Amino acid sequence: MRYMMVPVLSATLLLGSAAGASAAPTEERSPTRPENTLTNQTPWIYINYYITNFAVDVSVGAYDPDGSVAYLVVDFGDGATASVAGNEIITQHVYSSPGTYTITVTALDNVNGVSVERRTLWVTGRDST
Known part of the structure; x- marks a missing residue:
């Protein structure tokens, strides 16, 4: 049995070119950022609560100093959530x-x-904060 050495050629794949056509390599670009995110101030959040037995009355709000608050989500830590636009x-x-x-x-x-x-709550079954 005879073995023959075959040279291995390296190839460059050009994306976006049609078959058989020659094209320059594509230019790498940095990802673009959404407009205004470099100077955007994030919302300020307040949480007020009062615990009676196993019930917690919650008042939650947010203020955006340079725009508006679009959405709020409250996770109560036991799998329950509340949300509002x-x-x-x-x-x-x-x-x-x-x-x-x-x-x-x-x-x-x-x-x-x-x-x-x-905020961390200690629920004891009686009035607590």
Whole structure:
């Protein structure tokens, strides 16, 4: 059996060129950023709450100093959430058992700036904060 050495040629693949046509390599570009994100101020968030037994009354809001708040989401830390298109949520949530829970509020502004604020609650089954 005879073995024959075959030279290996390197090839360059040019994207975007038609078959058989020659084209210059494509220029690499940096990703573009959405407009105004370099100077965008993210929303300021406030969280007020009062606990009675297993129920927590929550007042959550956000303010955007250079635009508007588009969306708010409240995660109560036990799998339940509340959300609104706007800048304020006033609601009540009832926990099923005593424990430590973290309320997480996420605010999205009109140019996709995001802020997150958290509060830790100790739910004992009696009035507490």
